[in-house]
Amino acid sequence: MECKVKREKCPHCHSDKHHNYVVFGKNRKITVYVECADCHILVSRYSLEQYIDPNAPFESFLKQIRDNRTESGRKMLNNIQSYRADLTEEFANIKQEWKDHPETRRIYEILDDDSWGY
């Protein structure tokens, strides 16, 4: 697997229990605020680029494809296949990767790492 996996912890109390607040609004990107469930501080904020409902991946795809067009049927088919991948299996692999090689750096440090191309 060509990725690193970090299980986010609260920088204050090191709890790994979180609440997600998903914020929607006109003319703003969907934003997720992560709160520590134990000490209630803000752990991080994410802007949503892509959302897939594991129970309705095709419908999730249809919502997003409207802004992400391609002229090529072949490319579109590849995009769809990546959506149709079994999310449960993908998630199990990610958890295994975390168990085997846990990422310990802070997320902003990972984003600074040029080798990831962010």
Place this chain on the structure above:
Amino acid sequence: MKKSNLTNWILGIIVGLVVYLIPLSGINEAAHRCLAIFVWAIFMWVSEALPLFVTALAILFFESLLLKPVLNVPLEKFFSPFFSSTIALFMGGLVLADTLQKYHIDEMLAHRLLKRAGKNPASLLLMMILTTAFISMWMSNTAATAMMMAIAVSVTRNISADDPFRKSMILGIPVAANIGGMGTPVGTPPNAVALQFLNKGEMHVSFVKWMIITVPIMILLLIVSWRLLLYFFPPRAHSADLPLLSGEKLDRRQKSVLTIFAITLILWLTEPWHGLKSGVVALVPVILVFGGNLLNPGDFRKIEWDILFLLGGGMTLGAAVEDSGLSKYVIGMLSLDGVSPYLLFIILTSFTVLLSTFISHTSAANILIPMAAGLQQTSAGIISLGIGLASSLAMSLPISTPPNAIAFGSGQITIKEMFKVGLIIGLIGLALLASGGYIWFKLFKL
């Protein structure tokens, strides 16, 4: 870069070099170089080793590097197609479509139309087909499919799993989107390529003239497709339910968008009276939606520039084929003097459907129209239009068009089912173009 792409990259260069190094009798240096660029472009567009628009820009680079030194034409000749009035027209169409989409007017329109469909499965299917086609006339086929497919999937959820009608609902959407794209010059990129060649010299095809020519063909094909889908996948259920559709009223901004759309449409349809070319009219919505803050600079950066550059690539290739004398050389080599334009029309439209089944329709139009238009100067208009429309008839495989890929991605239809329906509609469409279509085009003195 993927290994297969790198291999295709290298192969493409080798193919271009080989074409250039093969001695060809009677060809001038410029035409020979242009032939090498042309063959290279075909290879790259077919293999998709580079993103399609990158190949288009590389064509411009090679023309400037290899053709300019041996051709007595200004460099602008190759650069200017990238912002011709046809490109401006298509850009206006994209901006309008993005605005309609951002303010959910496409969805509201679809919902209002579909509310009239009733519960009869056959009439519901017809309404889905007509609505998809109408939206696809103004928006990209892919965007129209993505929106309508979400409704189709909801409809199929309430239909028994073994009812063949589910398949006709899912297949009807891409079929209608592909055919609907024929209806306006901004409906699908191959139309813009054809229009560029239709508007050369003394010939001029306005927005409204395009619609008068193509909409009857589009409607006929939509009705044939509807009957065909019902024949292959007859409904067992006596009624089908639409999901709960929105009945929201338009807010102030949505009304502004609709007004701009109406103004643009009226200006496009009345060109013969006011004389403003469609490419110039297309700037009106761009100025109004960005000037009126309906879209912001971020939206401007999100315009599908790749499609516009891809179109520009085909047009600059066309300019090079003509200016280098390559088209004259090919005419001489193929001895087409005695071949009737009608036969050439049939051969080329059939070949277009075949090629477009496997590669992007815009790439196919970019490859075929510049060369074909040069083959028969007297029938260049009809042939360009025929190829442009024929590319929309290629819909027998999931890779043929993004709408097909989306329908296949639903998991509700097999390749065999798509192939059967797509092939028959393609053949019927070709027969229509070759019979009534050809005579119809002739009536407009193309």
